Amino acid sequence: MKFPKSPAEKLAGIVYLPRMFEKIRLMESGALPPDLHANLGKGFDERCAKFLGVDYAALRAAVLGGLDDAGVLDWCFRHGRKPTDDEIEVWNDFMRKRGWNDNDADILARRKIESGFSTRDDIRTMFEYIDADEGRM
Numbered sequence: 001m002k003f004p005k006s007p008a009e010k011l012a013g014i015v016y017l018p019r020m021f022e023k024i025r026l027m028e029s030g031a032l033p034p035d036l037h038a039n040l041g042k043g044f045d046e047r048c049a050k051f052l053g054v055d056y057a058a059l060r061a062a063v064l065g066g067l068d069d070a071g072v073l074d075w076c077f078r079h080g081r082k083p084t085d086d087e088i089e090v091w092n093d094f095m096r097k098r099g100w101n102d103n104d105a106d107i108l109a110r111r112k113i114e115s116g117f118s119t120r121d122d123i124r125t126m127f128e129y130i131d132a133d134e135g136r137m
Contacts, residue, residue, distance in 0.1 A: 001033045002026060003134040007044065007127045008096065011069050014083070015092045015127075020045050021072055024063040044095070044126075051091055053080030099126040 004022040011017040026032035027040055039045070041056045049056040054076050062075045083091065099108035108126055112118050115133050122137070123129050131137045 002031045003033060004036070006134075006136055007130050010092075012073055013085075013088050013092075014073075015095050016044055016048050017073065018069060020048050021063050021069050024060050028064055044098075047095075051083065052076040096127055097125055099129065100124050 004026055005019045007016050007019050009015070009018040011021075023032060023036065023040060023045070027037065032040070041049075041060070046056060049059050052059075058079065059072070059076065062079075063072050067075060098104045104126055108123075108129055111129055111133075112120065112123055115129075117123055117129070117132060120132065123132050128137065
């Protein structure tokens with residue numbers, strides 16, 4: 001099993017894309033950790049697909065069609081939408097802050113407890129939680 005890339009990694013300046021594409025590939029190869037299976041195509045994956053204006057199932061097919069990350073992103077821009085630099089900036093800030101004083105704060109608190117991180121004050125967002133849970137921080 002292999003954890004996918006950090007959610008903070010960017011492709012064309014957009015956070016989360018490399019992680020989402022890698023999760024799809026890891027799932028197909030049987031290498032995605034089982035605890036990540038249930039939310040595949042949901043949560044942040046679904047938000048990201050909607051941000052790009054594409055259907056997640058179609059995006060998954062494009063990833064599994066053999067395109068590299070840049071090719072998948074180009075596919076998204078052609079079949080969905082290409083966000084402006086301002087939209088990308090807002091998206092990135094929105095995603096990086098999920099769990100910090102917003103609708104996901106309760107989920108973050110619950111996951112921290114479940115993972116034994118309840119005393120980790122350095123984990124303030126879902127991105128930080130994911131990186132901690134997967135051993136990157």
